Structures are given as C-alpha cells and as structure tokens.
Amino acid sequence: MSGQLVVAQDLPWPPSVGDFYPPDVAGPWVTKFSIMIWIAVALLIIFFVAAYRKPKLVPGKGQWAAEAVYGLVRDNIAREQMGNAGIRFAPYLTVLFSFILLTNIFSIVPGLQISPNSHIAFPIVLAAISYVMYNYVGVRKHGLGKYLKQSLILPGVPWPMHFLLIPIEFLQNFVVRPVTLALRLFANMFAGHLLLLVFTVGGFVMLGSSSVFVQATSVFSFAMAIVMAFFEALVAVLQAYVFVTLSANYIGTSLADEH
Amino acid sequence: MYLAAEGAHNPILPIWQEMVVGTISFALLVFVLLKFVMPRMEAMYQARVDAIEGGIKRAEAAQAEANKLLEQYRAQLAEARTDAAKIRDDARADADGIRQDILAKAREESDRIIAAGKEQLAAERATIVRELRTEVGTIAVDLASKIVGESLADEARRKGTVDRFLSGLESTGAR
Numbered sequence: 001m002s003g004q005l006v007v008a009q010d011l012p013w014p015p016s017v018g019d020f021y022p023p024d025v026a027g028p029w030v031t032k033f034s035i036m037i038w039i040a041v042a043l044l045i046i047f048f049v050a051a052y053r054k055p056k057l058v059p060g061k062g063q064w065a066a067e068a069v070y071g072l073v074r075d076n077i078a079r080e081q082m083g084n085a086g087i088r089f090a091p092y093l094t095v096l097f098s099f100i101l102l103t104n105i106f107s108i109v110p111g112l113q114i115s116p117n118s119h120i121a122f123p124i125v126l127a128a129i130s131y132v133m134y135n136y137v138g139v140r141k142h143g144l145g146k147y148l149k150q151s152l153i154l155p156g157v158p159w160p161m162h163f164l165l166i167p168i169e170f171l172q173n174f175v176v177r178p179v180t181l182a183l184r185l186f187a188n189m190f191a192g193h194l195l196l197l198v199f200t201v202g203g204f205v206m207l208g209s210s211s212v213f214v215q216a217t218s219v220f221s222f223a224m225a226i227v228m229a230f231f232e233a234l235v236a237v238l239q240a241y242v243f244v245t246l247s248a249n250y251i252g253t254s255l256a257d258e259h
Numbered sequence: 260m261y262l263a264a265e266g267a268h269n270p271i272l273p274i275w276q277e278m279v280v281g282t283i284s285f286a287l288l289v290f291v292l293l294k295f296v297m298p299r300m301e302a303m304y305q306a307r308v309d310a311i312e313g314g315i316k317r318a319e320a321a322q323a324e325a326n327k328l329l330e331q332y333r334a335q336l337a338e339a340r341t342d343a344a345k346i347r348d349d350a351r352a353d354a355d356g357i358r359q360d361i362l363a364k365a366r367e368e369s370d371r372i373i374a375a376g377k378e379q380l381a382a383e384r385a386t387i388v389r390e391l392r393t394e395v396g397t398i399a400v401d402l403a404s405k406i407v408g409e410s411l412a413d414e415a416r417r418k419g420t421v422d423r424f425l426s427g428l429e430s431t432g433a434r
Contacts, residue, residue: 017268017269017270020268020270021268028274028276029276029280031276031277033277034276034277034280034284037280037281037284037285038280038284040284041284041285041287041288044288044292045288045291045292048292048296049291049295049296052295052296052299052300052303055299055300055303057303057306057307057310066296066300067300067303067304070297070300070304071304074301074304087301090297090301091292091293091297091298091300091301092289092293094292094297094300095288095289095292095293095297099285099288116281118270119270119273119274119277120270120271120272120273121273121274121275121277121278121281122277122278122281124273124278125278125281125282125285126281126285129285186270190270
C-alpha cells in the first residue's frame with residue numbers, strides 16, 4: 001500500500017536509513033556531510049576571529065556573543081565540573097561546545113536540514129578526543145599506575161568484591177564512557193532527523209492520498225513537524241551541553257585525588 | 260552486504276573518509292581558535308574581572324576615605340562648637356564681671372561724690388552759720404549801742420545775751 005503511494009508521489013516513504021546517505025557530491029571525500037563540516041569550521045573561525053579581532057573591555061555585540069559562549073562554558077561547565085583547576089580546559093571545551101552546537105543546529109537550517117552528527121563518524125572523532133584527553137590528563141597528573149588504581153579500585157570495599165568491581169569499573173571508565181558519549185550525540189541527531197522526516201514527508205504523503213479525510217489530517221502532521229523542529233532546536237542545544245559537560249566531568253574525575 | 264546492496268549504509272558504522280575529514284577540520288578549528296582567539300578571551304575575561312573588582316575596590320577605598328573625612332569633619336565641627344560655647348560662656352562671665360566691677364566702682368564713686376558734697380555743704384553751712392552769728396551779734400550789739408547810747412558790747416559778750424537770743428530765735432524757727 002505504501003509502495004503505491006511512493007510510486008504515486010515519488011516520495012521516499014517510509015523514511016529509511018538511506019535518507020541519511022545522500023549521493024556523494026564528488027567522490028567519497030566531498031559529500032554533503034563533509035561540506036557541512038567545513039562550512040561549520042569556517043563559520044566558527046570567521047565568527048570568533050571577527051568578534052575578537054579588536055577585543056575591548058566593554059564589548060560590542062559580536063564580542064559579547066562570543067564571550068557569552070565562553071563564559072557559559074567556562075563558568076557553568078568547566079568550573080562547575082572541575083573546580084578552578086578546570087578553567088584551563090575552558091578554551092577547548094568552548095570550541096567543542098560551539099562546534100557541536102552549530103553542527104547540531106544544521107538539522108533545522110533550511111537547505112542543510114540534517115546534522116553532520118547524525119553520521120556517527122563525527123561524534124566518534126569528538127568522543128575519541130575527549131577520551132584521549134581525560135586519560136592523558138589523569139596519567140600525567142597521577143602517573144599511569146596510580147591513575148589506573150584510582151580508576152579501577154574503589155576504596156573501602158572488601159577485597160573479594162574487587163573481582164567483580166574491577167571489570168565493571170574498567171568497562172565503565174574505559175569503554176562505556178566514550179561509546180555512550182559518541183552514541184548519545186549521534187542517536188539524538190539521527191532520531192531527530194528521522195522524526196522530522198516522518199512528519200514532513202508523512203504530511204506530503206497524506207496530502208497525496210485519494211481520501212479527503214486523510215488529506216485533511218495532513219495538517220496535524222505538518223503542525224507536528226513544526227513543533228518537532230522547535231524540539232529539535234532544544235535537543236541540539238541540550239546535546240551540545242551534555243556532551244561538553246560529560247567531557248568536563250570525565251576530565252574532572254581524572255584530575256580528582258579520590259575515586 | 261544486504262545494506263550495501265540496498266544502497267544504504269549501516270548507521271552505526273562510521274564512514275572512514277568522514278572520520279578523516281572530521282578529524283582534520285576539527286583539528287584546524289581547535290588550532291586556530293585556541294591559538295588566536297581563546298587566550299585573548301581568557302585574558303580579556305581576567306582583565307574585566309580585574310577592572311570590575313578593582314573598580315569596586317577603588318570605590319570602597321574612596322567610600323572609606325570619604326567616611327573618614329566625614330568623621331573628621333564632624334569631630335572638628337563638634338570641637339569648634341564646644342570651643343564656641345566655651346568662648347561665649349567665658350565672654351558672658353567676663354562681661355558680667357566687668358559690669359559688676361563698673362557698677363561697683365560707679366556706685367562707690369557716686370557715694371564718694373555724694374559724701375564729699377554733703378561734707379562740703381555741711382562745712383560751708385557751719386562756716387556761714389558761724390559768720391552769720393558773729394555778724395548778726397555785732398550788728399545787733401552795734402544797733403543796740405546806738406539806740407541805748409552806751410557800749411553794750413563788752414557786757415553782751417560777757418553775759419552771752421546775743422547767743423541766748425539767737426538760740427531762742429532758732430528754737431522758735433524750728434518750731
């Protein structure tokens with residue numbers, strides 16, 4: 001039945017994974033996704049460099065916006081998660097935050113309408129950097145042995161419990177953390193795009209139906225698509241915040257002196 | 260294989276070219292921003308904190324200074340008031356004393372003048388009375404001698420007749 005509709009309307013219904021892989025623009029290196037990534041990088045560099053070309057004590061609009069992002073990450077994420085020692089990570093976390101935020105917002109930007117982060121390759125890269133970073137920071141601060149001991153051995157536990165706890169802790173700190181970091185961001189953006197597809201494309205499919213009743217119902221589908229677009233904006237900001245906050249938290253636990 | 264045949268990619272498997280692109284582009288972004296923008300941003304952040312905290316500190320110092328000055332002025336004012344009151348009191352006391360002195364002196368002077376006048380008056384009166392008495396006696400005796408024809412002068416002087424007469428006159432005059 002749905003096959004008939006697709007044929008009739010030439011719309012990809014139902015939305016599928018294939019929708020996330022548009023044809024390459026020019027070979028595997030120049031795809032819509034890689035172009036979007038370069039656009040995001042260019043926009044961020046232009047924005048920050050322009051805003052901070054001539055910084056003033058009393059900021060202008062652009063400088064104020066750049067500093068608002070930096071201030072949010074510096075005070076509400078870095079210092080919140082790591083204390084005053086974490087402020088030195090604030091610059092990197094700010095870049096990370098603005099990059100994820102901008103690429104997430106692409107999911108509701110007309111013309112782009114999909115987030116690069118719905119391809120797991122990009123979240124994997126970002127999570128890997130955070131993974132390397134928090135382990136490196138921990139090893140450098142405590143030394144490899146002490147860092148591993150701190151990460152794996154819970155203090156104040158009867159020793160036989162360690163047979164159970166050490167594998168769990170290992171899994172937790174060295175496997176689950178980076179994987180969930182990447183998967184969470186990817187899955188949110190993937191699902192968000194899928195939701196938007198379902199309601200927008202679904203609306204068009206209903207509009208193309210032969211039944212007047214189904215055609216009228218398509219209004220709700222479009223309304224839902226609009227609501228979901230706002231929801232997607234919220235998710236975009238939230239996921240950027242969560243990713244950066246968790247990265248900061250992991251670095252913070254590596255820096256901490258106790259488990 | 261199934262997915263590839265469908266022309267779709269397993270979304271859980273990353274496309275390695277994308278990972279390369281992501282790594283390079285993000286590394287570029289991080290490099291540029293961390294090198295050229297973020298240090299200045301942190302410096303500006305610190306400068307602003309300094310400026311604000313410094314401003315607050317300066318304001319507090321100025322406030323303290325102003326309070327100190329105010330206290331000082333108040334103390335000085337109070338001191339001046341006490342001084343003025345003291346001077347006024349002193350002046351009033353002085354003036355009182357001076358007035359008392361002057362009054363006393365004046366009273367003394369007037370008393371003295373009055374006393375002197377009275378004395379002089381009394382002395383003059385006594386002199387006049389004395390002179391008058393002799394004169395009246397002489398005149399009376401002369402007149403009587405002329406009338407009687409004989410010299411009564413010695414007799415009258417001897418017996419005090421004239422004095423007695425005059426005393427009688429006085430006493431009737433006084434009555």
